[in-house]
Each structure stands twice: as C-alpha cells, then as structure tokens.
Amino acid sequence: MKDAATDAARYPARVPLHNRPLGIWESFRTGRRNVLELIPEIATRQPIISGRTVKRWHMVMDPDANRRILKDAVESYPKSDVTKLILNPAIGDSLFIAEGAHWHWQRRAAAPVFSPRHVQALAPVMTAAAERACDRLTRQAGRAADLFEEMVATTFEVISDVTFSGGEGFDRDAVHHAIDAFIAGSARVSLLDIIGAPMWVPRPSRLFAARDLAAMKAMADAAIDRRRQTGKPGVPDLLDLLLQAQDPQTGRRMTTQELRDNLLAFIVAGHETTALTLAWALYLCAFDPDVQDRARAESQAALQGRAATVADLPNLPLTRRIVDETLRLYPPAAFLSRTARAHDTLCGREIRPGDTVMLPIYALHRHHMLWEDPDRFDPDRFVEPDRIDRFAFLPFGGGPRICIGASFALQEAVIVLATLLSRFRFSAIPGREPRPVLIVTLRPEGGVWLRIEPA
Structure with missing residues (x-):
C-alpha cells in the first residue's frame, strides 16, 4: 500500500493497462469503457505485438516501423474502416x-490556408479568447472549477471566431x-467493430445523433452559401x-459539401484537441x-x-515544453488505426492484406525503450527536441498526413496557457484526480477540477 501511494504521488494519472489476453466479449466491454485499456502493458516495452480477435491485428510501437506506416508506405496503410465508420457521419x-486522389487534391488546396502567415x-482571436477565459476564472477565484469545461468554452470561441467570424446565423x-452528442454516444467502439463486421452493417449506437448532425450540416451549408x-x-x-x-x-475548388465537411472537421478537431x-x-x-x-x-x-500574443511565443520556451510534455503524456489522438492493403514486414513480422495495424500513441509516448522514466511529468525532456526521434513523438501523426492544423493548435495552446x-x-483537489479515457479523443473522465487563486 505504501509503494502504491508513493507511486501515485510521483506519477500523474495513468491508464491501467492489462496483463492478460482479452476475449471478444471482454474486448467489447473494455473498448466501450475505455479504448486505451485494450492496450496490454507489454506494449510499453516491446516494438510490436500481434494477435487475433476474429481479424489479425498488430500494435506497433517502433519509430522506424511508424515511419514506414505513416510516411514511406503510407498508401499501403489507409485509415481503418472503424475510423471511417465513426467519423464519416460528422x-x-x-x-x-x-484517401488517395481525393485526399491529395484537398490537401494541396487547403495547405496554404494553414501557412505560418495565415x-x-x-x-489575435486566441489572445482575445485567453482574456475572456481570465475574466471567467477571476469570478471563480477561491473556488474549485472544472478547467476542462472552461477550456472547451475557450477553444470553441476561438474555432468559431476563426471559422465563421461573420456569424451568418450560425448557431x-x-x-x-x-x-458533444456525437462524441459521447456515436463514437464509442461497437461489438460489430471488434468482430470485424462489414462497414454496411448498421451500428445502432451511431444512429441516435443523426438528427443533430443533419441540422448542423444544413446550418453550415446555409452559412457557406451566404x-x-x-x-x-x-x-x-x-x-x-x-x-x-x-x-x-x-x-479545382471545393464544393459546398466539401467545404462544409472540412470546416466541421476543423471545428471538431480544432477545439476538442486543444481544449484537452x-x-x-x-x-x-x-x-x-x-x-x-x-x-x-x-x-x-x-x-x-497582459494576455499573450504571437509575438511572445519565442519568450515562452518552458510553456511550450509543458505543452509538448502534455501531448506526450495525454495525446488527444491517443490511438491510430490502419488497415494493411499489401503484404509487408514490420519489425520482422509478416503483415498481410486486411490486417489491422494499430499505432497506440499512448503506449508509444510511454515506451520504456524510448523515454527515460516515461510516466513521469518532465517538460525539460524537450529542452533538446531534435534529439527525440520524429516518429517516437506523434501527437499530430506524421508523414504527409500529419495534422494540417498542428501549428494552429500549438500557437493557441501556448498563448492561452501562458496567459x-x-x-x-x-492547485489539485484531493480525491478529484481525472481519469484518462479514450472515446475519440483522450478525455479526463469527471473533468479537471482545480482550485483557482490569483497569482
């Protein structure tokens, strides 16, 4: 008991990884509760592990193999059917x-939108949102508040203002x-996903958010047309x-539907991940x-x-390191999944067409062969970031499909956090430690309750 208490005091919140094989039913129940609990503890100590739950699967934690999956042979590893099933409705x-040509032309068209200049x-939108967040927190000084909810409000203000700044009746x-309704319900793993059922088989849990999503899309289409x-x-x-x-x-330019889908993708990803x-x-x-x-x-x-501006970023190196270390310990996109399209070899292991290839970023970022004392919070491990293998630290993915909004998210996070x-x-609230739970993103179950005092 004493060792456990000492361990808890030394390390921030962690996911309990399992030490025994899981069957289909237990995998389903575990995945519904927390996808990260599907990762075995040995994944933090081995470069690759493989198994079968109806379909063959491989979890890959090796930087060189990650480089092949995400960069060198990216066309052979498209996003998995489960990923598409979960996200396509929204x-x-x-x-x-x-995928393929449709992805390439969209990426070429959208890349200049996220240039450093833009x-x-x-x-300034981020600076203004940081100032408004301070106003809200000032009214809660001396009390406990859920900082996750506060940060969701802040980042949603930012993404709304930089997406539909003209208003246009956009509710x-x-x-x-x-x-929120989509992420809370529709995005959970289904038993049909676990057993590898075809994409055309309906997942009942994903039908309930359809009305809200349809209304949201109609609203976005109208705003774009206006x-x-x-x-x-x-x-x-x-x-x-x-x-x-x-x-x-x-x-080629984007149609209204393509514009809407990409704007909603930026809204979903652009506020949730930075808030987390x-x-x-x-x-x-x-x-x-x-x-x-x-x-x-x-x-x-x-x-x-005053509130931080983009001009202040070079003078905030520790704040940036805290952001990087946070992304290591709690990567919002903590679990990537691909479907192998061709025969390949990863870490000396045969990969067959149709195999599921998973990149458990949570395990990669806490791997004992890649990081010293990996569960410890230590921002100074990023003092010399060039010494870290590019494919050992993947909070935004890697290769040609790296998150197009990574620089936007980092800029916003440093501006708001420094302010x-x-x-x-x-300060922490005893007994209110958040529990890391992965649905689509790595969320703090129960919120992040902290006591707020003026500095």
Whole structure:
C-alpha cells in the first residue's frame, strides 16, 4: 500500500493497462469503457505485438516501423474502416478520412490556408479568447472549477471566431451540442467493430445523433452559401480562405459539401484537441507546483500583466515544453488505426492484406525503450527536441498526413496557457484526480477540477 501511494504521488494519472489476453466479449466491454485499456502493458516495452480477435491485428510501437506506416508506405496503410465508420457521419469524406486522389487534391488546396502567415494572422482571436477565459476564472477565484469545461468554452470561441467570424446565423450552441452528442454516444467502439463486421452493417449506437448532425450540416451549408453571395470585410477567416483555395495542379475548388465537411472537421478537431491539451496541462501544473511556479515566472516576465500574443511565443520556451510534455503524456489522438492493403514486414513480422495495424500513441509516448522514466511529468525532456526521434513523438501523426492544423493548435495552446499561468495559481483537489479515457479523443473522465487563486 505504501509503494502504491508513493507511486501515485510521483506519477500523474495513468491508464491501467492489462496483463492478460482479452476475449471478444471482454474486448467489447473494455473498448466501450475505455479504448486505451485494450492496450496490454507489454506494449510499453516491446516494438510490436500481434494477435487475433476474429481479424489479425498488430500494435506497433517502433519509430522506424511508424515511419514506414505513416510516411514511406503510407498508401499501403489507409485509415481503418472503424475510423471511417465513426467519423464519416460528422465530417464526411473530408481531409481527415479521405484517401488517395481525393485526399491529395484537398490537401494541396487547403495547405496554404494553414501557412505560418495565415495562422499568425489569426492569433489575435486566441489572445482575445485567453482574456475572456481570465475574466471567467477571476469570478471563480477561491473556488474549485472544472478547467476542462472552461477550456472547451475557450477553444470553441476561438474555432468559431476563426471559422465563421461573420456569424451568418450560425448557431454555435447548436453546433457545440451536436458535436458533444456525437462524441459521447456515436463514437464509442461497437461489438460489430471488434468482430470485424462489414462497414454496411448498421451500428445502432451511431444512429441516435443523426438528427443533430443533419441540422448542423444544413446550418453550415446555409452559412457557406451566404458567405459566397455576400462576402465578409476584414481579416479573412478559415471559411474565406477555403472559399479562395484551389488545387494548384488542377484549379479545382471545393464544393459546398466539401467545404462544409472540412470546416466541421476543423471545428471538431480544432477545439476538442486543444481544449484537452490545455486542461491536461493545467492538471499537470497543479500536480507539479515547482514546474507551475517556473512557468508563471516566465510568463509574468514576458507578458507584464497582459494576455499573450504571437509575438511572445519565442519568450515562452518552458510553456511550450509543458505543452509538448502534455501531448506526450495525454495525446488527444491517443490511438491510430490502419488497415494493411499489401503484404509487408514490420519489425520482422509478416503483415498481410486486411490486417489491422494499430499505432497506440499512448503506449508509444510511454515506451520504456524510448523515454527515460516515461510516466513521469518532465517538460525539460524537450529542452533538446531534435534529439527525440520524429516518429517516437506523434501527437499530430506524421508523414504527409500529419495534422494540417498542428501549428494552429500549438500557437493557441501556448498563448492561452501562458496567459492563465501568469494570472492564476492552480492547485489539485484531493480525491478529484481525472481519469484518462479514450472515446475519440483522450478525455479526463469527471473533468479537471482545480482550485483557482490569483497569482
């Protein structure tokens, strides 16, 4: 008991990984509860493990094999059918799940939208949202608050303002409700997924959010059509930039449906993942007050009482390292899944067409052969990031399909985190430690409850 208590005091919240084989029914129950609990503990110590649950599967934790899956042989490892089944109802055949030529042309058209110049131009929206978050937290000073909910509100403000900044009758609350309902119910693993049932077999749990999703899509279509007709003055938002975007090879532009699917993908991914990163980062800062004090001193010296801007980022290296270490310990996209299309060999093991190839990013980021004391919170392991194998740290994926909004998310996370740490002190609430649970993203079950005090 004493060792367990000492271990809990040393390490932040972790997922209990199993040490024995799971059958089909137990895999289903475990996956419904928490997908990460499907990962065996040995995955944090071996480069690859394989098995069969009706279909053959492989979990890969080796950087060189990850490089092959995500970069060198990417066309041989498309996203899995389960991934497409879960996400397609909400974001269609957008960049996130499209394959082949359809993905290539969308990526070519959208890449300039996320150029450094455009991402930096959107930073004032992030600064303003950070200021409003401080106003809300000031009213809760001296009390406990759920920082996950607060960060969801903050990042949803940002993604709404940079996506549909003109308003156009776009009901943000309705969109937020539809996304939450989709993630909470439709995105859970089905028994039919576990046994490898064909994609055309309906998953009953994914039918209930259809009405909300249909309303959200109709609202987005109307907003896009209005913007096409009337335009919008001022700094271009993501909708403006995508309306102007075209494939440099063919000149093709996105249809209303393609625009809508990609905008909804950016909304779903662009606020949920950054909110999670910020909430987990604040939890970790409360877990380690010494790191929090160092980061506060850094941000106060850089900001001098104001909210952070994009110009401050070079002066916030520790804050950025906290974000990176948070993404290592609690990667929002903690589990990637691919379906092998061709015969291959990974880590000396045969891969056959139809095999499921999984990249459990959670296990990769806590692998004992890749990271020293991997479960420990240590932002300073990123002091020399070039020494870390590019395919050992994959919070945004890797290769040509790396997350197109990675620089946007990192910029937003550092701006908001530095602003909050410069003005507040966050402390843990005994007995309210969050539990990491993966549905679509790695969420803190029960929220991130912290006590807030003025700095």
